[in-house]
Amino acid sequence: MAYRVLWASRVASYLRISVFHRGFSTVIKDLKYSDTHEWIKVDGSSATIGITDHAQDHLGDVVYVELPEVGTTVAQGKGFGAVESVKATSDVNSPVSGEVVEVNSELTGSPGLVNASPYENGWIVKVNMGDTGELNSLMDSEQYSKFCEEEDAKH
């Protein structure tokens, strides 16, 4: 995990993006985050969604990703798919409402991308957002880092 943080720093430096390092999980600046550990990268009225480094680390090795069909309607806070890690299925919830326009079919053959590259190659769906105002209820990177620290401290 320490190696992953060091690697992330080098990649971030190359790509000129800022990263926060909270403990051993990476948080990417400029993304928004839900309290169920999904991230969202906004591009106008479109967005890419995945699960965070904190989530993949706590779930363990992902062996299967259940993807929705293109055209599926998603609602903020509601499940649209799932990841399976060893013995558990865990719902993936949408940070925003909208319509699925693309799914990451690479995850069907390589579910481990969610672990290896949660913010890049391990993205799960792309959506057209119905209401960009919903983004205001999400956390920024600093808030999410604090949220994760508080959550881990409770246990």
Add this chain to the structure above:
Amino acid sequence: MTLAQARNVVLPCMKLLRMSAVPILEQLHLEERLLRTSVDNWCIVNDRTNRPTIVMGVSGRPSELIELKSVLRDQIPVIKRFTGGGTVIVDDGTVFISFICNKNAISGLQPYPHPIMSWTGQLYSEVLRGFGDFHLRENDYAFNSHKFGGNAQSIIKERWIHHTSFLWDYDIKNMEYLKLPTRAPKYRSARPHVDFLCRMKEYVPSKSTFIERTIKSLGSYFLVKPFDLDDITTEPPCTLPHSTKLLSRQELEDAYSSQCENLP
């Protein structure tokens, strides 16, 4: 006096549902409905099921996991369940115990696969103290290195389920319907079913001893209250992408045909 009583802690309630010979498909449908629509904590005990049935995890592929030719010949039902994990064949020698909990029900427990698995390992370690060398081996319950309990979980926004099929007894002939899985725990060491598994009845005096001790151990974490199956309303669950389902004969035949076509 339980530990919680000694500490004067207010425990969350857990509803206890005891069943006998309920078909496993019906049990799984009930569990998924309670997970997704109830706000209560539940312990469900089914002390056996009514007929041999194969139960795969959510991502299971029949051609990889079961001996389709004999399953089709002998008309063994095959279910794909809503939780993760591997494939089992259950019958009247199987005891089922399931926990459905709100994510904050157990103080200090993070609602993720490993902490939940670890908590259940502590619970059953207490239950089975004195009956055998109990271990949580990777994600299985074992006496020494012989598995007697298989686990699976599903975690949603505010709740989780952890359910177990315990091999009180089993018919070795039924195990022949299952292939050796490609994804297996390291401690299995490629052993065939007969060398890997064991029967709980060779370690524990009776099913009722095991079940009563489990309920007693739960009392350290919950106020356990008996509940009647008849009191649960019978609305069917909403259709979910990963709902438990019985595979049709056509689906099994298609899998078998595809498997035959892919043979060298």
